[in-house]
Structures are given as C-alpha cells and as structure tokens.
Amino acid sequence: MPSQTIQWFPGHMAKTRRQMAEYLPEVDIVLELLDARIPLSSRNPDIKDMLQNKPSLILLNKSSLADQASTAKWVKHFAKEGIMCLAIDCMTGDGLDRIFPVVCDILAEKLERYRQKGMAGRRLKAMVVGIPNVGKSSLINRLSGAKKAKVEDRPGVTVARQWISTSIGLDLLDMPGVLWPRFENQIVGQNLAMTGAIRDRILDVEELAVLLVGRLRECAPALLCERYKLSESDLTNTDDYDLFILIGKKRGFLVRGGEINELRTAEMLLDEFRGAAIGRITLELPTE
Ligand SMILES: Nc1nc2c(ncn2[C@@H]2O[C@H](COP(=O)(O)OP(=O)(O)O)[C@@H](O)[C@H]2O)c(=O)[nH]1
Ligand SMILES: [Mg+2]
Incomplete structure (x- = not known):
C-alpha cells in the first residue's frame, strides 16, 4: 500500500525545506496549490511551518473536476482558519483572473507602504508551491501565456528553479525542490493514488x-x-469487489470463459474518475 512504499520522503523534505527557506525572503507571497478533489490529502502538513x-x-x-458545493465548503473552511482561498482551474482558466486582485488584497498594507515610498509600480513576486502533479507548471504557463515551465503528466519530476514574469503584474517562481504530501494514514495515500498524484x-x-x-x-x-447503468439495489446488495465486477460486466469487459477482465475494468474506472467522466466528484470534505 502507498503508505509503506513512500517512506523515503522525509529526507527529500529536509532538502526542500532548505531550498524554500533560501528563496522565501525574495517573494511577497506564496501561492499554495491544492487539488480541489482532495484539499486535505494534497496538503503538506508542514507547509505552515515552512512558510x-x-x-x-x-x-x-x-476545480472543474471537483464538486462545486464541496469546493465552496472548503473555501469557507480555510477562511475560518484565516487563510484566503480561491477555486481555480488551469485547463478551463476558471478563477485565474481573481488571483491578482486577491493577492493585492492580502498584501494591501505592504502595497500602501510601497506607494508612500513612491514605489507603486513595483512588481510582486510569488512562489508557487504544491505537491507533484497538482498543477504548478500549468498555472505558471497559463499566467505567463507561454510554455515556460515543464508540464509533466508523470508526478515527481523536479524542475530547475526559474523566475517567470506574467502579464498580471506578478513574477512567479516554480517551487524549488519537491513538496511531498505526508502519508499520515491509508486514506491519504489512497486519495493521492486515485486522483493520479502518485504513479500507478x-x-x-x-x-x-x-x-x-x-x-x-x-x-x-x-x-x-x-x-455504469446500475440500479439502487446494485449499490446496496453488493460489496465493493462485487460492484466492481458488475461494472466490468456492464461494460462488456469479458475474457474467455465469461470472466471479467479486472485490469481493464480497473484502468477504465480510474481513467473515468480522473477525467471526471463519472462527474465532478470531491473525495473529502472538511471535518466540522
Ligand atoms: N483538469 C485539470 N488538469 C490539470 C489542471 N492543472 C494541471 N492539470 C494536469 O495535471 C497534470 C500535472 O500538471 P503540472 O502542471 O505538470 O503539475 P506540477 O507537477 O505541479 O507542475 C498535467 O497532466 C496537467 O495537464 C487543472 O486545473 N485541471
Ligand atoms: Mg511542475
């Protein structure tokens, strides 16, 4: 299971912590990317410390893959903790135009000080952080209007440090080092695997x-x-494995002898979940 496989992360985290600390003094703000489908599982619990x-x-x-009502709950949840939060999507572009105004709100006092010193036009600098595959490079490319940061569909690919200027008055730094999630329990590992943050x-x-x-x-x-054309009784009268097999059967994923091709069924289900073909689904909600 994922929680066992990924025990070597702590060493990497110490290095990331050092690299982040080195560049933090250069930036005005940190943009922390989370996956809207799993905001808790995609968050490194030490990030608050590191910032x-x-x-x-x-x-x-x-956020275009996540359930809208659930996303609204998460925004409220973080607001209650005193952290500003925006729902965005780097594929559809949703919410991206809100980033700069909200950054200016958060930095209002600092900007006012700049104005008083006659430095009103100073560009703001932001560090983009987040676990692998959460969309850091996609965000940077989207805001800079160019393919400057390497977008990987494989998680865990480290990109060299780079400053990128954007049209919205914000210079962005792709996260130095790799910020791993922490596998506090099996559910966190499962959530990361289901959404594709960890290699299959x-x-x-x-x-x-x-x-x-x-x-x-x-x-x-x-x-x-x-x-998957299931009835209500299909859901209540089966265990998870039987339901999985039933879905394979309904799809016609049969092999010789009438058995279900489990690998093909599994890959189909994961693909369809990750691509939101099943619908917009959030896997975890804030606890009250
Ligand atoms: N649907 C959707 N996919 C995204 C979004 N942002 C990133 N991706 C995809 O997620 C994968 C990882 O993105 P990347 O920017 O390389 O993540 P990074 O490792 O944090 O830099 C790529 O396949 C992207 O196309 C988004 O907002 N919506
Ligand atoms: Mg990247």
Whole structure:
C-alpha cells in the first residue's frame, strides 16, 4: 500500500525545506496549490511551518473536476482558519483572473507602504508551491501565456528553479525542490493514488479501483449509477469487489470463459474518475 512504499520522503523534505527557506525572503507571497478533489490529502502538513509567516493564498486547482458545493465548503473552511482561498482551474482558466486582485488584497498594507515610498509600480513576486502533479507548471504557463515551465503528466519530476514574469503584474517562481504530501494514514495515500498524484505502477491497480468504487458509492452514488447503468439495489446488495465486477460486466469487459477482465475494468474506472467522466466528484470534505 502507498503508505509503506513512500517512506523515503522525509529526507527529500529536509532538502526542500532548505531550498524554500533560501528563496522565501525574495517573494511577497506564496501561492499554495491544492487539488480541489482532495484539499486535505494534497496538503503538506508542514507547509505552515515552512512558510515562516510569509503571506499565502491557497488555490484549489482542478476545480472543474471537483464538486462545486464541496469546493465552496472548503473555501469557507480555510477562511475560518484565516487563510484566503480561491477555486481555480488551469485547463478551463476558471478563477485565474481573481488571483491578482486577491493577492493585492492580502498584501494591501505592504502595497500602501510601497506607494508612500513612491514605489507603486513595483512588481510582486510569488512562489508557487504544491505537491507533484497538482498543477504548478500549468498555472505558471497559463499566467505567463507561454510554455515556460515543464508540464509533466508523470508526478515527481523536479524542475530547475526559474523566475517567470506574467502579464498580471506578478513574477512567479516554480517551487524549488519537491513538496511531498505526508502519508499520515491509508486514506491519504489512497486519495493521492486515485486522483493520479502518485504513479500507478507502485500500486495494485485492481485493488485501488475496488477502493475507488467503495468511495464513489459513498461520495457520489447517483453519478456512479448513472455512468455504469446500475440500479439502487446494485449499490446496496453488493460489496465493493462485487460492484466492481458488475461494472466490468456492464461494460462488456469479458475474457474467455465469461470472466471479467479486472485490469481493464480497473484502468477504465480510474481513467473515468480522473477525467471526471463519472462527474465532478470531491473525495473529502472538511471535518466540522
Ligand atoms: N483538469 C485539470 N488538469 C490539470 C489542471 N492543472 C494541471 N492539470 C494536469 O495535471 C497534470 C500535472 O500538471 P503540472 O502542471 O505538470 O503539475 P506540477 O507537477 O505541479 O507542475 C498535467 O497532466 C496537467 O495537464 C487543472 O486545473 N485541471
Ligand atoms: Mg511542475
């Protein structure tokens, strides 16, 4: 399971901490990207520490894949903790034009001081941080209007430090080092694997897909039924594995002898969840 596989992260985190500390004094604000489908699991719990009181803004990215009502709950949740938060999407462009105005709000006092010193036109600098695959490079490319940061569909690819100017008056720094999530429990690891933040090949794909079916019947039973032509009784009378097999059967993923092709069913389910073909689904909600 993921929690066992990824134990070597702490060493990397010490290095990331040093690299971040080195560049923090150069920036006005930190843009912290989270995955809107799993805002908690995609957040490094040490980030607050690492930011050393630097102003920050949380960006719930990939929000076009997440359930809208759930995203609104997360925005409220972070606001209650005193952290400004915006829902964005780097594919659709949703929310991106709100980033600069909100950054200016957060930095209002500092900007006023600049104005008084006659430095009103000074460009602002932001460091973009987040776990692998959360969309840091996509955000930077989108805001700079060019393909300057390397976008990877494989997680965990380190990119060399680079300052990138954008049209919105903000210079962006792609995160130095790699910010890993912390696998505090099995659920966090599963959430990261289901959304594609962790490579599939370190996991058992069929096992993950059965877990996903279990989660979907909890979070989005209606969407699950609609997509795979399941009835209500299909959901109540089966365990997760049987439901997984039923979905494969409905799709016609049969092999010789009438068995279900489990690998193909698993890959289909994970693909369709990740691409929001099942619908817009958020896997975790804030606890009250
Ligand atoms: N649907 C959707 N996909 C996104 C979004 N942002 C990034 N991606 C995808 O997520 C993957 C990782 O993006 P990347 O920018 O390389 O993440 P990084 O590792 O944080 O720099 C790529 O396949 C992107 O196309 C988004 O807002 N919506
Ligand atoms: Mg990147």
